[in-house]
Amino acid sequence: MNYENLDLFGAPFDLVETYVYYQGPLTFALRSRDIPDLYYFVNTVDEDEDQGTRSTLAVGVSGERFRAVRGGLVPFREVFTEANWNRLSLITWRWSDDHGSMRAEISSMRGSDLPERWLPTERALLDLPTDTVERYEADYLVALSAAQRRTIFAIEVESAGDHTTQFPAKQAGELQVALHKEIEALARKHSATAQVLQDMQPAVIGLKAASFVLIFAIDSRDRMLEPTEITFQVFDDLNGMLRAAAEPDKSELISRLQGGGSRVRNRFVDLLKPLTEVGSGVTLWTAKALSQAVEATTVTAQQVREAARAIAQVKPQEDTIEVRRGALVGLNTRTNRFEITDLATADRFAGYMTEGAAADANGLKVGDESFVTATILSVTQFTGDESDRMQYRLERIAPFVAASPV
The missing domain is CATH 2.40.50.140 (Nucleic acid-binding proteins)
Incomplete structure (x- = not known):
């Protein structure tokens, strides 16, 4: 059965992935080679050995719809029941007269006309890890930092159990506030002047997705140039604490926090709190002003929990x-x-x-x-x-x- 060259809109196709396989793909996805945003979900629904036929349904969807279904946001059944006339096709495969190959007979259908036995169950979900918004690329930070001549940084997090690109709003807000205050606390450590603190205000400038990425910039409103002599020290400290949090032995982390003062310690705890609540790790991506490079420091979800536990166990x-x-x-x-x-x-x-x-x-x-x-x-x-x-x-x-x- 040649699905690559089916007489459907968008042909020819590539097989994207297979969900059910038995002596060949039974439930799978196709993607148009000429229209990259066009996908088809294909599901085998009937087979008659006496007649030598196999019936499959193919429904065309956009890339956004494909990712929503794949990530479990939309039940698999609704892909077919909500399909329009020009999107849903019944493909009946029959053996050719010489029984050497099977030929396809294609006809359009409405989702409302499908018999119940051809439909997936109401609770059937693909529920696979899926990037449901634009993918994050680290080079984007370097280009943005170079263009704007300021430090651009990002935090990448994930929500355990979520297979789509999303993160709870409550914890996302807490994370942004904690990060802002940690940067402020580290800036105080290196310079106590009010002007420097005012020039070290993080600003959210975008959202991307690898899992879930918030992008920030250092907003130095009252200066032509960012106070890089402080910015660089702040992000060296922050990356250093995160690297120490990723180590099995948390003694360096405790030592760094002890040297940072109470504000730095408390804000770091605030930073870990929303991550532990949702079972997330974190990656800090940093493109320092005029550096033309990006640095990444990752702490896994397990390491976040271990770091929070180690800090909590430090006795007065x-x-x-x-x-x-x-x-x-x-x-x-x-x-x-x-x-x-x-x-x-x-x-x-x-x-x-x-x-x-x-x-x-x-x-x-x-x-x-x-x-x-x-x-x-x-x-x-x-x-x-x-x-x-x-x-x-x-x-x-x-x-x-x-x-x-x-």
């Missing part, structure tokens, strides 16, 4: 501080708050008290002349706290007793 840094002689300048036993000034160093410590320390502090006088000794625990959270300040917890307190003169 705790240090014990012994105050040998201090002044209890603040005390609230109702809220368990305290404030002590170490008279030897002039350091001020304020925070919460343990139940035991609160009991010890009950009844103590407050003021610059209320001298105490205390044990204070300093706690620095790895993530969550934006201030980079230590938190203090009073473990023990007692009135100061001067040493007896010898």
Whole structure:
């Protein structure tokens, strides 16, 4: 059976892929060689061995419709039931008189005239991974960066279980906000000036598809040229953190985050959160201004989960501080708050008290002349706290007793 040269609009054809095969293709797709956006779904529906015939249905569809059906957005049954007269053909194959080959008899049909036994079931889906919008090409970033003389970058993500080009809007929004704030946090690390921060604002400039790709540019509105001395450092840091996240040993990632400060750490956690929620990996594509090159850093979905778990497992840094002689300048036993000034160093410590320390502090006088000794625990959270300040917890307190003169 020669499907390549069937007398259908768009012939000749190439076999694109086969979905059901038994002693030859039974359900498959054809594509026109002369009209690249024209496809046919072909489904074998009947065979009569006594008559020596085989009946197949062929329905012509556009490229967009083909990808929608292939990706599972449209039930396979609807391809045939919704077909117009000039799109649906019944192909009846009969043995030639010499039984050496089969010839095709083609007639047009309406989808509404098809017998039920020739139709796929209502729940039948192809549901195959399919690019349903324009494919992303990395060279596009290089060309765009060169033309606009600024840094262009993209994040490529995927939604686990989705076989078409889509990504949940909620997580896409969270991802854009987190990426914006991470770039801002890294820019602060290298330059604290308000002007540089204003010139480092990411702007969404496009959407492409390999899986799902958001394209951004650095928008330096108040400058003729982008502050590349900061931009390059920011993206070196960001790519470095992502490369470290992809490593089996997450110690380098933790080290990089520790050196970046609380804002960098927290924004990186925010970046991972929407990815873990939808089971996605991420690729950061970067075409730095005037570089004529693109860099790609990929973290798989499994590596994203492992990185998020490793960060969550980092314990707060705790240090014990012994105050040998201090002044209890603040005390609230109702809220368990305290404030002590170490008279030897002039350091001020304020925070919460343990139940035991609160009991010890009950009844103590407050003021610059209320001298105490205390044990204070300093706690620095790895993530969550934006201030980079230590938190203090009073473990023990007692009135100061001067040493007896010898």
